[in-house]
Amino acid sequence: MAEVILGISAFFHDSAAALIVDGKIVAAAQEERFSRIKNDPVFPANAIEYVLKEAGVLPTEVTQIAFYEKPLLKFERLLETYHAFAPIGLKSFMKAMPVWLKDKLFFRRMINSELKKLGFPHSKLLFPEHHLSHAASAFYPSPFKEAAILTIDGVGEWANMTISYGSGNQIKIIKEQQFPHSLGLFYSAVTYFLGFEVNSGEYKVMGLAAYGEAEAEETKSFIKKISEEIIDIREDGSFLLNMEYFRFATHLTMTNDRKWKQLFNLSRRENKDELNQKHANFAFAAQQVLEKIVLKLAKTALDLTGSKNLALAGGVALNGVANAKIMELEALKKVWIQPAAGDSGGALGAALATWYISLNKERTPELEDSMQGAYLGPGYSNERIASMIRKYSDLNFQYFEEVSLLRETAKAISSGLVVGWFQGRMEFGPRALGNRSILGDARNPDMQRKINQKIKFRESFRPFAPSVLEEDVSKYFQLDGVSPYMLLVKKVKDVFKSETFEKQKNFIERLDEKRSNIPAVTHVDYTARIQTVSKKTNLRYWKLLNALKEQTGDGIVINTSFNIKDEPIVCSPQEAVECFLKTEMDLLVLGNYLVYKEKQGLEAP
Structure with a gap:
């Protein structure tokens, strides 16, 4: 009997479903492509129906179902964060709690309820951690027998960056950075401050950064102020954010706009406002700081693991400029990046982690592309x-x-x-x-x-x-x-x-x-x-x-x-x-x- 594993990501952004059969990636798709709602966070019912149809599998034939993170750990982080910053953030806390108490604390029941509508019997659900799902999506489809794995995003449960070592069919997490000190959330804060939409506009900041004037005194000042006032960067790539400048931990916005305006002499741009050279210089400065940190983290990953191979995932792995800089590291021989590096790829990672770690299946890396060019969605005759x-x-x-x-x-x-x-x-x-x-x-x-x-x-x-x-x-x-x-x-x-x-x-x-x-x-x-x-x-x-x-x-x-x-x-x-x-x-x-x-x-x- 075939081992059929369904991976699911949902309820934050970029919900998706992925299906593997006896270890082979058969199908994967984001819910947005079916619902036509960009970055749709809902339970991916349409995507699940598609991956089953593509594989010719009935819901009753699915043997394992994995969700891409541990919801209760995320709830723990939410409570501890509000407690640590109290009474700041009371308004945000009061808005978030009813949703968690009504639905999200009962994730298992809620997911099973949605699956039942699709014809699944009551299923045993697996919940690998968010960054393990990212790491699995990066390492297992890669052509490497062993590799350092670097995952960087906004935040999962607590971790927002992990360095892991993948060898054979196992992944060992060696080092992690925890919320609220997040590189992904720093870049999202810059995205928000420049007037773009968080979780979808970060690539606009990367594109805008190219227009920055590297030698301008204003640009150099931005870099200096970010490095001295906003982020305390350590030699190994770990860092601390100065939380006086950020609101994402306790409020419904990303930045303390007043503090940023005082520091940079720049007001937060509204979406309707025209972009100018100052915005481009600021984007350039933020991109430079991000690249500096990513390079340090990549070097640390290679040093800690002793590997010359590197696999990347997490939303920050979509930053192609930073990825190109990583390729220039002397200690690096080869790099492989998961094409669905964001949360949608977590669905695939959760399924792969179930196959290799939970079921302890043997892994033989494929020299050809096991992601099949990422052409894993619907086709039409x-x-x-x-x-x-x-x-x-x-x-x-x-x-x-x-x-x-x-x-x-x-x-x-x-x-x-x-x-x-x-x-x-x-x-x-x-x-x-x-x-x-x-x-x-x-x-x-x-x-x-x-x-x-x-x-x-x-x-x-x-x-x-x-x-x-x-x-x-x-x-x-x-x-x-x-x-x-x-x-x-x-x-x-x-x-x-x-x-x-x-x-x-x-x-x-x-x-x-x-x-x-x-x-x-x-x-x-x-x-x-x-x-x-x-x-x-x-x-x-x-x-x-x-x-x-x-x-x-x-x-x-x-x-x-x-x-x-x-x-x-x-x-x-x-x-x-x-x-x-x-x-x-x-x-x-x-x-x-x-x-x-x-x-x-x-x-x-």
Whole structure:
């Protein structure tokens, strides 16, 4: 009888479900992709139904169910924190307690109740700790027999950073940092102070940081004040936050805005306020401090374990700039980063921890990608696609065999069209990796602004990532290796850089500087968040880039997620069509079907 393990994460943000069968990762997906509520925290009923269907498994055939953290430990932390800071935070305490006393103290009963609705019998639930789930998601899918494991996020139960050692099928936690002294929450506080949304806007801070003026006295002052007043950093990477500047432990906000304004001579930005150079300099300073701490922690992890391999997870592992700096450590040989590094990946980690630790199953690391390129979500056949798009009476579409499909799509990209690309199984994690993507010509200097303003409807300062043929990555970028999950930021090769443009003084106008021969994917600091595309993990996407290379000489495209601002990445063909209709995308490719916008008057059914 097969051992079928369901992993669940829920009730904070990015709820998800993952299923492994006899140790093999079969399916994983976030609830937001089905509910269409970004970062949806609810019990992932839709995601659970999907992973079971993908595996052809009935609820009664699931042998183990694991939840990604220990809720009672989290409640303990909540009580002890309020007690330690009392009477400060009484308002927040009074708001939180009824929810905990009504529902969250009875997690086991609540989860079983939700599972019963889906047809599960009363189940024995396992509750690995939050950071063990992160560590398991990082180490077990990695190609390493043994490795140091570093997990960093906002907070789990008590821990917000752990250093562990993985060997064989076991993980041993060696060191941890506890709440409230959290690097993830520090960066979230900066996110909040700069006017972005916590738990979803942190990557905007990373993008904004590139516009910071490293040599400006203001920037240096920001770094100095953060390091001297906000964070006391130790040599091993551990640190203490000055809690006079933070409110997340006791209030419903992140920062003590008055104290931050006094220290930095900068008011908290409201979402509607325009960004300026001072905001960029502040983001740069925060990013520099984060990188300093992460590098120290990575070095400590390697020193404590004696390993030359490093596996990463936790929300901070999505910071591609910091990840690239880690790769430069002399003691490091190889690094592997979980693509669903945030809480959604905790569902997968909980299932894997159950298989290897609770059931003590033997582990043989796979040299090929056991995450299967992170293509673990729903896929749709051409028959299902055709059935759906026929419901749109005014939608003109045409079926192409693969060779013609790729040639036509490559021709469209090279001629300056924006392409919605919907293929195969949906990605697990926050990045679109070539199956639910919007594509454009990386060589076109107008393409970044066009996609930002006419398709994504988002902030113009945010960069786009390139997808590049794995075998060509070192031609364009200072990267000797691979970056399959778009989690490394590296500089463009000097030979492609352009220094001939007139540098703009205005903060936003700098977007239009043509900084390289691939300007649409070259950020203002000459970097790019790279995805290398492998023939082994995504053959059709690789073939598309190859077709583009045959036509233009360059197998590289802009790749951004198939969605508009504040919506989840599309999951189904219908969602792809609806997104296509309400944006200025030029071409939609659904499986083997092409739809050109200029050929029809388009009305949704």
